[in-house]
Amino acid sequence: MTNVTIVGAGLGGLLLARVLHLHGIAATIYEADASEQARSQGGQLDIHTHDGQVALAAAGLTDAFRAIIHEGGEATRVLDRHGTVVFEQADDGTGGRPEVLRGDLRRILIESLPADTIRWGKRLSDVTSFGNGRHALSFADGTTVTSDLLVGADGAWSTVRPLLSVARPDYVGTSFVETYLHDADVRHPAAAEAVGGGALMALAPGQGILAHREASGVLHAYVALNRPAAWFADIDFTDPAAAKSRIVTEFAGWAPALTALITDSETPPVLRMLHTLPAGHRWERVPGVTLLGDAAHLAPPAGEGANLALFDGMQLAVALSQHPGDVEAALAAYEKDMFPRGAAAAVDGHEVLRFLFAENAPFAAVDFFTNALARA
Secondary structure (H helix, E strand, O other): OOOOOOOOOOHHHHHHHHHHOOOOEEEEEEEOOOOOOOOOOOOEOOOOOOHHHHHHHHHOOOOHHHHHOOOOOOOOOOOOOOOEEEEEEEEOOOOOOOOHHHHHHHHHHOOOOOOOOOOOOOOEEEEEEEEEEEEEEEEEOOOEEEEEEEEOOOOOOOHHHHHHHOOEEEEEEEEEEEEEEEOOOHHOHHHHHHHOEEEEEEEEEEEEEEEEEEEHHEEEEEEEEOHHHHHHHHHOOOOOHHHHHHHHHHOOOOOHHHHHHHHHOOOEEEEEEEOOOOOOOOOOOOEEEEEEHHHHHOOOOOHHHHHHHHHHHHHHHHHHHHHOOHHHHHHHHHHHHHHHHHHHHHHHHHHHHHHOOOOOOOOHHHHHHHHHHHHO
């Protein structure tokens, strides 16, 4: 098996490299970030038993994963705009969807790889096909490499994707504004009380405040609004005070303990516009290249994105190990299962986005969680 070239050191690309390494298959990851610490890696992820945890077990990282779990983080509460709790579920301690910080999960994956696996500071600027499955990769620093097997694990705005598909992400009509409160139990007790010990969903038609309690008293919030892209373009996010002031006006009449998650943010608010690839996105088999994670099946966030990326990485590595000397058979087998898996998760993502901010919010979410508990 030739060296596998992976673009992107996100969770899926790292998991792929790790499982390949365990199967004796060499891989090199090219990552645009200058280092592991170059930027924030986002908030907490719930890692599911049926996909994300399976992938981490295949990578031999279950113990390392268990060591970074935020105990109690599976608790969930739904509030209305007045701060009234309309649904609450405690963390039952079973570990079915344990919460971990993305940065911690990325760290244990990086530490599991041989030291020379990741080439940092390699922003891919262009890919050219040589035919016969080989590609030339050109980087912004002027260097080039040639791949025999190329995997695009480079996220929503993948540079590798155009080799396979003309699809580009579309804005879904909802955006998040990300905020952080630190040492919240001491400095922001009302907000800390509202969030509770795990996840908070304060919901109303077309808008909401979604938050998580993280370790060390951190409250990490995503302020959600259904608005056109042009509406957000009119907000100057380089002026944090003005941006927070503009966003909080959309939450007039909300409980102060909830709006504090906007006004009291101790970091500049960051706009996170939600995008999606077309429903059922797929492509015809192209020799020597494939995609995983958001590069393949970007969808609205519903708790599956990171899990799917991890599972994709595992499945691709296993397929390559099971088809030694026949890369195309491995890629065909991987894509055959990946396409419907990604399509199903996308349907769920759009459904979650719909009920969170439905006309009868927060009660559509209450019905969803109540029905889920009944099925369980």
